[in-house]
Amino acid sequence: MIQIQQEDFSMGAEYDALRTQASGDGAIVTFTGLVREFNDDASVSSMFIEHYPGMTEKSLMNICNQAKQRWNLGQIKIIHRVGMLEACEQIVFVGVTSRHRNDAFTAAQFIMDHLKNDAPLWKKEGNPKAMKWVATKASDKAALANWSK
Template sequence: MQDIIDVQTDDFDQNALYNALRQDSASQGAIVTFSGLVRDFNQGHAIGGLFLEHYPAMTMHSLTNIVGQARQRWTLGKIIVIHRVGHLAQGDQIVFVGVTSAHRKDAFDGAQFIMDHLKTEAPFWKKETTECGPRWVEANPNDEKARAKWGNDD
């Protein structure tokens, strides 16, 4: 099965991505999707928008590795990971993770694993526009805790 992994500036259509997960998936009994949005408040500051940067080769390598690790742990069907970069406004979609599996537990675990690792391993740099001016977003300790629950991934 061919995974879809993309980093793009354009918005994505959740319905089209869901339909892509369903297509030719008669043996898959579960589909789990997650979509992350730009919030209006983060780490004690009101957020007016977000700018995401990345280094394309490093990012694709990281995302491909994360998806590969998920495939090693669970029996998964199709996987779609879309992450946006560039200027984003409040409420804009940032990330989509979709996973199919024959069983719901594998689909839920696979999707959460991918998202937890994406938040801590994928090389994206975020600069928020706040009422105090622009600021780079630092790593969130809660994201590291979420990732740590999966144990040693190497």
């Protein structure tokens, strides 16, 4: 399931929902990303995230389908927030269930690497002086390239 929303989410509630739906899976792996207070040696006090409704959900569903083709997975849940967020707020949740932990860990990493590079989400970071668009990092591109090897 994919959710794009402005509202915060409860990691505990999302984990509980995955556990309820896991139906025999032995592993649940979750990742929660936060708005960092720094980037490129500069302070960050806020982040504004834009998306293209419909296109973003379709892109994230495609990423989930790719993960399901590669690993034996049960449930996948992605929540990504949009709008204005303050430093240290939750920005993204990825939860994956599987019969075995390795599939769940690996799929969660795959999903995050593809989300960071492929999902149509645009970010502006702010500090007291200005807002600036955030470009894809070389480290994110390198992480994505590892999946095609």
